[in-house]
Amino acid sequence: MPVLSDATRASIREAAGQYPPGRQKSAVMPALYLAQDDAGHLNPEVLREVAELLRLAPVHVAAVATFYTMFEKAPHGKHIIDVCTCVSCQLLGGYDILAHLERRLGIKPGETTPDGRFTLREQECLGSCASAPVLQVGYRFHEELTTVKVDALIDELLQEGADG
Amino acid sequence: MAERKVLLERYDVPNIWELDVYRRHGGYATLDGLFAKSPTDWVEEVKASGLCGRGGAGFPTGVKWSFLAKGTGKPTYLVVNADESEPGTCHDRRLLERLPHQLIEGIINTCYAIDAHEAYVYIRGEYLEPYQRLVQAIREAEAAGLLGKTVAGQDFPLRIVVHRGAGAYICGEETALLSSQEGDKGQPRQKPPFPAVAGLYAAPTIVNNVQTISTIPHIVRHGAAWFAGINLAPESKSPGPRILSVSGHVQRPGIYEVETGTPFEELLYGLCGGIRGGHDLKSVIPGGSSMPMLPKDVILQTDTSFESIRKAGSQPGSGAVIVMDETTDIPTVVWRISRFYAHESCGKCTPCREGNPWSVKLLRRFVDGTARAEDLRILVEVAEAMEKNSFCPLGIAAAWATQGALKHFRHEFEARISHASAIAAGD
Numbered sequence: 001m002p003v004l005s006d007a008t009r010a011s012i013r014e015a016a017g018q019y020p021p022g023r024q025k026s027a028v029m030p031a032l033y034l035a036q037d038d039a040g041h042l043n044p045e046v047l048r049e050v051a052e053l054l055r056l057a058p059v060h061v062a063a064v065a066t067f068y069t070m071f072e073k074a075p076h077g078k079h080i081i082d083v084c085t086c087v088s089c090q091l092l093g094g095y096d097i098l099a100h101l102e103r104r105l106g107i108k109p110g111e112t113t114p115d116g117r118f119t120l121r122e123q124e125c126l127g128s129c130a131s132a133p134v135l136q137v138g139y140r141f142h143e144e145l146t147t148v149k150v151d152a153l154i155d156e157l158l159q160e161g162a163d164g
Numbered sequence: 165m166a167e168r169k170v171l172l173e174r175y176d177v178p179n180i181w182e183l184d185v186y187r188r189h190g191g192y193a194t195l196d197g198l199f200a201k202s203p204t205d206w207v208e209e210v211k212a213s214g215l216c217g218r219g220g221a222g223f224p225t226g227v228k229w230s231f232l233a234k235g236t237g238k239p240t241y242l243v244v245n246a247d248e249s250e251p252g253t254c255h256d257r258r259l260l261e262r263l264p265h266q267l268i269e270g271i272i273n274t275c276y277a278i279d280a281h282e283a284y285v286y287i288r289g290e291y292l293e294p295y296q297r298l299v300q301a302i303r304e305a306e307a308a309g310l311l312g313k314t315v316a317g318q319d320f321p322l323r324i325v326v327h328r329g330a331g332a333y334i335c336g337e338e339t340a341l342l343s344s345q346e347g348d349k350g351q352p353r354q355k356p357p358f359p360a361v362a363g364l365y366a367a368p369t370i371v372n373n374v375q376t377i378s379t380i381p382h383i384v385r386h387g388a389a390w391f392a393g394i395n396l397a398p399e400s401k402s403p404g405p406r407i408l409s410v411s412g413h414v415q416r417p418g419i420y421e422v423e424t425g426t427p428f429e430e431l432l433y434g435l436c437g438g439i440r441g442g443h444d445l446k447s448v449i450p451g452g453s454s455m456p457m458l459p460k461d462v463i464l465q466t467d468t469s470f471e472s473i474r475k476a477g478s479q480p481g482s483g484a485v486i487v488m489d490e491t492t493d494i495p496t497v498v499w500r501i502s503r504f505y506a507h508e509s510c511g512k513c514t515p516c517r518e519g520n521p522w523s524v525k526l527l528r529r530f531v532d533g534t535a536r537a538e539d540l541r542i543l544v545e546v547a548e549a550m551e552k553n554s555f556c557p558l559g560i561a562a563a564w565a566t567q568g569a570l571k572h573f574r575h576e577f578e579a580r581i582s583h584a585s586a587i588a589a590g591d
């Protein structure tokens with residue numbers, strides 16, 4: 001039984017078609033993204049299915065998934081909050097932003113709130129250095145942060161959950 | 165002192181990322197004259213302009229293009245490096261978000277010059293919004309007949325595929341990038357062969373940075389002599405406007421496009437409004453975290469030309485200018501930079517894989533004030549081993565961060581050697 005939806009399987013085949021003939025291995029990263037969007041995270045069954053679709057060795061697909069940090073190998077919260085603490089953010093209070101979120105959410109980096117709403121992570125440079133300090137929620141930027149702005153953001157995300 | 169806006173000239177035009185708007189502001193005008201000259205003429209033009217790559221290594225772009233292997237029977241590829249991940253660097257992102265058509269125009273120009281019909285853009289995974297903008301712009305260009313089976317009605321097919329990275333700094337290194345795009349782990353390969361001879365799918369490949377390629381339409385439009393004249397430093401062979409990402413303790417951090425040779429003093433105190441809150445400048449990293457930091461008195465005697473930065477003992481690198489005021493604790497900054505390299509080491513070679521975590525551990529002791537007298541010596545030895553023996557420049561860069569700090573701010577490290585340990589060592 002496939003774990004991935006028919007639409008995802010079709011998109012993965014289509015992604016493979018973007019690369020020159022015989023180079024479908026190049027589609028492993030786009031395929032892993034598509035699979036992750038569908039399944040939430042890349043568990044061993046999902047990885048096996050991606051391998052089968054691209055006719056690659058499962059161990060190869062697993063090795064690639066492990067090498068890159070953006071491929072989620074375990075379940076995570078509804079919102080992933082990635083806080084940059086790398087040098088430019090560090091200079092302008094990135095660690096204060098992280099500490100504030102730890103207090104507000106009651107979790108440490110790498111953890112998920114018990115209600116499954118938030119996963120907090122500390123990140124390397126996110127490429128928003130001139131608008132430091134920054135974080136991303138689901139890879140959307142929030143820049144020039146203050147603790148007040150962070151609180152407003154969390155309130156908004158909580159509200160979103162309450163509405164939906 | 166003003167900026168010299170060329171790539172960023174249209175940056176603030178509302179909706180400039182849309183094809184219509186870009187065209188109304190002179191976009192794609194290069195396609196009128198491009199096909200009238202031969203590809204080799206354009207390679208010569210770019211060579212004559214003196215444009216040097218903006219991605220980090222600063223290699224002359226036209227010269228790189230002329231190294232492409234000929235008659236291999238394989239296609240030639242262009243790969244645009246949009247992996248921007250060097251700490252402090254954030255201008256490629258803005259070029260992708262706001263001026264995707266300028267990049268596409270540059271890709272068309274370049275592909276004609278190097279006779280490539282397939283181009284890939286390898287974009288860092290965290291840049292989701294820039295990725296969406298770029299893909300949208302490519303779709304628009306295809307619909308308008310600027311990409312596809314013909315380009316602007318010419319018998320020149322061209323396809324652009326955007327490939328997303330997934331969170332690995334090392335994939336910015338060109339050979340690791342190629343491995344990653346081929347579907348393997350993103351680990352560097354032995355050079356030679358250089359990508360121009362055997363790159364993507366073992367075919368001749370040009371890898372160029374986003375800013376480098378976004379510069380090409382301006383050279384095509386205004387000519388090599390115009391470009392070479394954008395240079396305030398008479399001795400500099402790296403002319404042109406260059407975009408710098410200025411971050412840290414200035415009043416106005418941001419991305420600034422300046423003429424080669426603009427003094428750092430003017431950049432920091434003029435354009436960026438000086439140091440924040442009336443503080444004093446302490447140190448600047450002029451080219452991203454991979455490059456050695458320079459103290460105030462040195463940076464204020466330096467200008468933005470590649471030559472001046474090198475003479476001062478650092479490197480132009482990615483153009484990320486990280487500014488630190490006198491409240492900055494240097495060991496803490498170096499510890500954080502070192503942690504970055506420890507996290508991003510691809511694990512292929514021992515000096516970098518083992519050396520970086522070791523440096524982090526030692527540096528942490530200096531942050532905490534628990535360092536032993538011999539830790540300074542070990543720190544120096546670990547950095548030397550990484551600098552000499554690492555397989556790729558990542559390990560070397562990690563060493564430079566520590567070495568630059570120790571060269572200019574050694575006293576800050578010495579002050580953190582714990583008193584008890586100093587007594588035990590008989591100091």
Ligand SMILES: Cc1cc2nc3c(=O)[nH]c(=O)nc-3n(C[C@H](O)[C@H](O)[C@H](O)COP(=O)(O)O)c2cc1C
Nearest residue numbers: 217218219245247248249336337338372373376557
């Ligand atoms: C560890 C490492 C990371 C790099 N990251 C990038 C990057 O993110 N973007 C980039 O354009 N070049 C990066 N480079 C430089 C590339 O290897 C290559 O020199 C560059 O893309 C060539 O383009 P250019 O000639 O236009 O500068 C990196 C190099 C190293 C060693």
Ligand code: SF4
Nearest residue numbers: 510512513516556559
């Ligand atoms: S120096 Fe570091 S990043 Fe480069 S190959 Fe060795 S382990 Fe990998």
